Amino acid sequence: MQEANIRVFLDEEELHVGKEIADELPVAIEKSKIYIPIFSKGYASSAWCLRELAHMVDCKKSKPSEKEIMPIFYDVKPRDVKLKSQRYVSALEEHEEKFGRETRQKWEDALKSVAQIKGWELKKQGHWKFIQSVLQEIVMKMKTKDKYVTEHLVGMDDPKEAVRSCWTWTPGLALCPDKLKISYNALNHEQQQIFLDIACLFVDKDKTNALYMWKDCGFRPDHSIQVLVCMSLIKITDHNKFWMHDQPRDLGRKIVHGDTRPTNPRKQSRLWDLETADNIIGTKERKKHIEAICLWETRVYTSKEFSRLPNIRFLMLVGGNFSGDFENHFSELRYMTRTGVSREFLAINFHPSNLVVLELSYSSITEEWAGWSQFKVAKKLKVLDISHCSNMTRTPNFSDYLSLERLNLEDCKKLTEVDGSLKSLSSRILYHSKMINANCPLGWKEVQLDRLEQLVEFDVDDLDLEGFSGLSNLKRLKRLTLYECQNLTAIQGLGSLDSLEQLDISICPKIGSLDDLSNLKKLKSLRISNCEVLQAVKGLDELETLATLDLVNCDH
Structure with missing residues (x-):
């Protein structure tokens, strides 16, 4: 002990x-x-x-x-x-x-x-x-x-x-390397893998998408993260990001490097140093140990280069492109993050069938991008992030992504149409919808939530939204954020959200009243700001789990 x-x-x-x-x-x-x-x-x-x-x-x-x-x-x-x-x-x-x-x-x-x-x-x-x-x-x-x-x-x-x-036991104390290594050795295999992933890939990164990868890999992330937090090896910040002290981060990277003796980088399980990664991917031998690689070059990477990485499950590529026949490649790939994707897609048979997270933010792609047809095989896809894709005017067809749970359309400033196939999904999708124009066929004037019973989080930012229907059906909803909904006048069904833990209503100047909140027995955080005509909020005295109450510029 x-x-x-x-x-x-x-x-x-x-x-x-x-x-x-x-x-x-x-x-x-x-x-x-x-x-x-x-x-x-x-x-x-x-x-x-x-x-x-x-x-x-x-x-x-x-x-x-x-x-x-x-x-x-x-x-x-x-x-x-x-x-x-x-x-x-x-x-x-x-x-x-x-x-x-x-x-x-x-x-x-x-x-x-x-x-x-x-x-x-x-x-x-x-x-x-x-x-x-x-x-x-x-x-x-x-x-x-x-x-x-x-x-x-x-x-x-x-x-x-x-x-x-x-x-x-006092968490958060700085530890000597020997004691840190003992703490690491006390973890089981799955917890060790998550610890090493965070140390090498996810420090100061949002944890949500990584959880999908770890879950699909069988790493039991909910329990494993809790163990790492309780052992003071990591923290989760208020912004839902991983934080790790320099000492455990350095330990994790040292372990991946080969502990006390630096090994051949080709035998490392994770390559996060961009220069090293780009050098290694060009070598001719098969690199079966590598599970994660981060690349940051504007060159074209060939299918032959990736054929030597049979076990890669995490791939980050900033700029650059793929070329060649990728048939039977990426069978283990769960998480792909690409930034600055060009309109051209040069690869063929690019079929990551086990992909669960696809991030394509800050890219030049449009709904006509050739890559969409290549990703149709990703039947397990849970997360699609096409935020900050400023050329996109219409979303792609979602009918092949039957497992999709999270869709991020943040800051797609030219987006005017959301494909109707989104309605046919399995009702578990989470929208991040900043800066979407109001003339969307899904009806952003009044969002219909009747079929989204499995929704866990719902964030709406800067829409011309006037109301909801079906909000009371969201029995699993844990977080509701409404920001700068200038025309929203009421939130019908709010008082029925008995799983709700966080409620944030900001700069919604036309909301005059809220439901009685006394039934929100799990509510932990309530933030209401700049809702000038909002009247008294009923039921606050009965919110036994409420830990954070922030009422700002609500004059009435």
């Missing part, structure tokens, strides 16, 4: 010689938030263990929302602790002779109670893997600093038969 940046105090430090141990242990237990009794073969032989276990159970009963018991079944099974075998029964019989029937019953009840809790069993897994899983779970529970944990290690083959400790 010390090596994982959890400060450990052993009994000789916390329970000072000359003081009454019976007085100090209950105090230590009462101050703790998480209890970890470790059941071994000799556990029930110790009256101290049983006495402390009973006290843990009492504390848990008195403050059930503040305390948690997380048992470890080291070399016994839960059925042993439930007293369904003789392993602990004989020890309890001996205790009864010394302490009486009432004490024995109290200890029995405590054992049976804790044995009902799902804990860890060592079984046949290796000690190191077992320690990893325990450590991760504990760190996940200790999300805020200065939470105390009492651990009781008794009956194990150790010179110190009884170890009693309180742990405190």
Whole structure:
């Protein structure tokens, strides 16, 4: 635990010689938030263990929302602790002779109670893997600093038969390289891959699109990100971006480089240095280790060059173009980000069938771009970003992108038509729609949301929007942002969004009233600004989860 940046105090430090141990242990237990009794073969032989276990159970009963018991079944099974075998029964019989029937019953009840809790069993897994899983779970529970944990290690083959400790953990501390490496080693494979991706590719980048790639790769990103945050290896900023201190970032890049010995860059899994990447892609040997590459050259990259990268799953290309026959290439590609794409598309058979994220922002492409027909095979595509494509007057046909969930049309200033195929999608699409003109066939005067039941986020910026229909159907909606909707007069159905967590209404000068918000039981952030004619907002007193309330220039 010390090596994982959890400060450990052993009994000789916390329970000072000359003081009454019976007085100090209950105090230590009462101050703790998480209890970890470790059941071994000799556990029930110790009256101290049983006495402390009973006290843990009492504390848990008195403050059930503040305390948690997380048992470890080291070399016994839960059925042993439930007293369904003789392993602990004989020890309890001996205790009864010394302490009486009432004490024995109290200890029995405590054992049976804790044995009902799902804990860890060592079984046949290796000690190191077992320690990893325990450590991760504990760190996940200790999300805020200065939470105390009492651990009781008794009956194990150790010179110190009884170890009693309180742990405190303070996230965000600078770590020496050795301790950082230990924290990295405590991660499982999927968490390590995400950590290395962030260190090499996604520092100060929005996390949303990366999550789609990791999910499709089987990296369990929601849980893995939570682990990395709780271990203070990364942070998520208020702007939904990854932040990483220089030390863990450098560690991640050092690991990819080959740890302490720089290796041949051809054997690196990720190439983020632009000069190195461009040099490596031109070499003739097959580079099966490379999973991610960032290129920033205005030259044309050939299919022959990419044929030597069979396992690439992330590709960034700024400027430049593709040429040649790409059949059977990019079978592992999940994430492609291209900036400054020209109107010409020189490649043929460009079929990234497993692509889930496609970013084409700040490009010269139009709806007639030849590349659209090449990407039709991307049936798994979840994200399409064509923001800041200033020449686009009409969106492409979306009928082949049946899995599309996120569409970013931000700052497409000439866009006047959204293809009607968008209506036929699977109703899970998220629009980012800054600067779209109002004469769109989808009806941007009144947005129809009836078929978008799976919508999680909805951001509208600078439209001539006058109203919604079907907003009350969005039972999964977590974030609603309305910005500079100059003609919007009402938001019907707002009070029915019982999953809503963030509501931001800014510079909507014609909104006169809002629904009663008392049913928004999950709302955490409410920001209303520059809505000059808005009357009193009802239901604020009943928003128990509200953490942020910002009302600015709402004179009424």
